Amino acid sequence: MLELYNMNPILISVLEVLLICVKVVVVSLILFMLPLPLTYMERKVAGHIQVRLGPFRTGPHGILQPFADMVKLFFKEDIIPSKADKFLFRIAPVISMVPVFAVYATVPFGESITIPYINKEITLYISDMNVGILYVLAIAGISVYGMIIGGWASNSKYPMLGGLRSSAQMISYELALSFACVGVVMMANSLSLMDIVRAQYDWHWNIIYQPVGFFIFLIAGIAEINRIPFDMPEDEGTLGAGYHAEYSAMRFAFFMLTEYVAMVTISTLGVLLFFGGWDGPSFLPGIVWFVLKVIFFIYLFMWTRFTFPRYRFDQLMTIGWKILLPVSLLNILITGLMIL
Amino acid sequence: MSNNSKCNISIKNILKKVFFIDLVQGLIVTFGYTFTKTITMRYPDEETWIPYKRFRGLHTLNRNKEGKELCVGCELCAKSCPTQCITVIPMEDKTGKGIADRVAARWEINLLRCMFCGLCEDACPTDALKLGRQYELASTGMQRQLRSKEELLAPQQIPADFEGGVIVKARLERDGDGVSVKPDLSTQKRWW
Numbered sequence: 251m252l253e254l255y256n257m258n259p260i261l262i263s264v265l266e267v268l269l270i271c272v273k274v275v276v277v278s279l280i281l282f283m284l285p286l287p288l289t290y291m292e293r294k295v296a297g298h299i300q301v302r303l304g305p306f307r308t309g310p311h312g313i314l315q316p317f318a319d320m321v322k323l324f325f326k327e328d329i330i331p332s333k334a335d336k337f338l339f340r341i342a343p344v345i346s347m348v349p350v351f352a353v354y355a356t357v358p359f360g361e362s363i364t365i366p367y368i369n370k371e372i373t374l375y376i377s378d379m380n381v382g383i384l385y386v387l388a389i390a391g392i393s394v395y396g397m398i399i400g401g402w403a404s405n406s407k408y409p410m411l412g413g414l415r416s417s418a419q420m421i422s423y424e425l426a427l428s429f430a431c432v433g434v435v436m437m438a439n440s441l442s443l444m445d446i447v448r449a450q451y452d453w454h455w456n457i458i459y460q461p462v463g464f465f466i467f468l469i470a471g472i473a474e475i476n477r478i479p480f481d482m483p484e485d486e487g488t489l490g491a492g493y494h495a496e497y498s499a500m501r502f503a504f505f506m507l508t509e510y511v512a513m514v515t516i517s518t519l520g521v522l523l524f525f526g527g528w529d530g531p532s533f534l535p536g537i538v539w540f541v542l543k544v545i546f547f548i549y550l551f552m553w554t555r556f557t558f559p560r561y562r563f564d565q566l567m568t569i570g571w572k573i574l575l576p577v578s579l580l581n582i583l584i585t586g587l588m589i590l
Numbered sequence: 591m592s593n594n595s596k597c598n599i600s601i602k603n604i605l606k607k608v609f610f611i612d613l614v615q616g617l618i619v620t621f622g623y624t625f626t627k628t629i630t631m632r633y634p635d636e637e638t639w640i641p642y643k644r645f646r647g648l649h650t651l652n653r654n655k656e657g658k659e660l661c662v663g664c665e666l667c668a669k670s671c672p673t674q675c676i677t678v679i680p681m682e683d684k685t686g687k688g689i690a691d692r693v694a695a696r697w698e699i700n701l702l703r704c705m706f707c708g709l710c711e712d713a714c715p716t717d718a719l720k721l722g723r724q725y726e727l728a729s730t731g732m733q734r735q736l737r738s739k740e741e742l743l744a745p746q747q748i749p750a751d752f753e754g755g756v757i758v759k760a761r762l763e764r765d766g767d768g769v770s771v772k773p774d775l776s777t778q779k780r781w782w
């Protein structure tokens with residue numbers, strides 16, 4: 251048994267810092283590993299929806315396919331076009347990738363748990379900011395610069411168009427996304443993600459009180475993470491591969507990683523804001539409920555991807571500005587009146 | 591009146607859009623397909639397609655019921671062959687291994703040149719030559735593509751009276767410089 255409270259205060263603060271470092275490393279590692287199961291899941295979902303089998307030959311039921319892809323991406327030649335802006339071309343994937351990881355500094359995964367034997371309470375978040383939701387939306391918005399810069403630096407027409415589209419799309423849908431979150435913030439009276447989840451305990455989930463807000467959040471979220479039916483920046487049909495057409499090997503993998511982590515971020519936010527976070531029947535621990543809900547959201551995104559065709563770019567803008575924005579403003583107004 | 595009905599339709603359409611009816615229907619359809627049986631045939635590792643009797647695959651030389659070679663070495667197959675890939679050298683034989691006193695000393699086919707047209711089969715007067723249903727003929731060596739009489743006289747993987755048109759369990763086997771797919775005819779499955 252370790253009696254932490256009798257120890258030197260300096261030692262305790264060193265241990266606290268160490269604990270935060272460990273948490274950061276663990277969360278980052280989990281996020282880095284996430285694309286492995288997610289690509290596998292995406293392929294299997296796609297396969298079964300299209301009455302195929304999906305990957306089947308690499309290992310039992312194709313379970314080793316993501317590892318094979320990883321090895322392939324590591325060893326492929328890293329090509330930089332000769333007329334590209336070399337510096338911007340190199341940093342674009344990093345600009346895209348870092349913010350989506352930084353978001354997780356404030357995303358909570360559950361109430362604090364007590365580790366047996368040392369009686370140390372550990373919080374299941376890296377930090378609980380009092381402006382958590384604002385931080386998440388602001389930092390996640392930076393990620394789009396990576397796409398714009400990557401599209402610009404490639405010095406090629408399709409990536410350029412992809413980059414332009416992504417900037418227009420992000421600006422339009424970031425607004426609706428933020429306004430959808432405002433309703434939730436008004437319900438919880440706080441910007442902190444912990445408080446927002448605590449306000450939803452005992453089945454007072456925001457999906458019941460804010461259904462319109464939830465659907466706006468869902469649609470704008472799909473647009474934010476560039477998935478079909480709103481994947482304009484990487485529209486295979488018209489733009490080749492969009493903003494990352496000129497990227498290969500690990501730089502391309504960084505963009506893919508960004509997209510998958512962004513998908514997890516939107517799923518996590520959806521769960522935290524509208525589905526009560528880790529709240530659920532008590533026969534399973536909170537973290538399990540949390541993970542199950544996030545997996546459901548991820549499945550929903552994959553399911554829609556293989557169901558709907560892509561919207562046209564002008565339709566996308568119409569939906570964003572003429573429908574989602576007014577409806578989300580109306581939602582805020584009605585929420586405000588109800589609270590009064 | 592007509593104006594009124596138009597208005598009804600548009601209200602219905604607006605409601606459809608507001609509650610995502612079409613989108614939800616689409617999602618239900620794809621969700622249903624998630625749990626249907628796959629149409630993927632896992633050839634050649636687990637399943638293979640057995641063709642119908644009319645299929646023209648690897649040649650076989652037949653025997654009659656007493657086990658005598660039907661081939662009389664008449665060379666009609668070699669003469670009818672458009673690509674000249676069949677070599678027949680006849681010989682006189684008194685041991686009675688054929689149905690007549692003339693048998694083929696050598697009967698060799700070059701599968702690299704054969705186009706599986708089946709004219710040799712049509713030309714054969716004794717029904718000795720048939721095009722069978724084996725079609726996995728890939729190899730890394732040229733020698734394997736020259737098939738001799740002894741190889742073609744061996745019993746076929748798929749018996750001539752097997753109906754075909756089914757999927758059966760199978761396994762891929764690599765031997766030397768080539769591959770073969772061994773079907774298990776006891777397990778049959780219709781295509782749909």
